[in-house]
Amino acid sequence: MDNIGVQSGKPTFIEEISQCQDKTTLFGHSVNVVGRLTVHDVGTCLAKLSDSQSKSEICIDTSLIEPFEARFGSLFNMIGELEVGNQNDIVLKARVVRCVDGLDLSLYRKAIESQRKYLELRNAV
Incomplete structure (x- = not known):
């Protein structure tokens, strides 16, 4: 019997997603990302995480995790x-969120x- 269920999320760097040439190959993948919160709009359930090292960012659909304590920075x-976003871009539909302030990003x-x-x-x- 196949082991069907919720995937754990492959550790992925934001730039690996944003710099992927063929983003359609990423759709449906379960990923685990870490970044700084730069945008959060509760009304539209959208947020953005950025990676300061690579200057990359990813759009997050927060509809499954609202409300969460969004502290900018x-x-x-x-x-x-x-998933595919409204502008045909790639969006992470988050189902798990946790604040990891204090995490050493270079060691991570x-x-x-x-x-x-x-x-x-x-x-x-």
């Missing part, structure tokens, strides 16, 4: 699925990159 970890990036290398080596055997 705070770091947030969001898990959800990538190194940890994710190390995990990817390990998984790549393990799966190559």
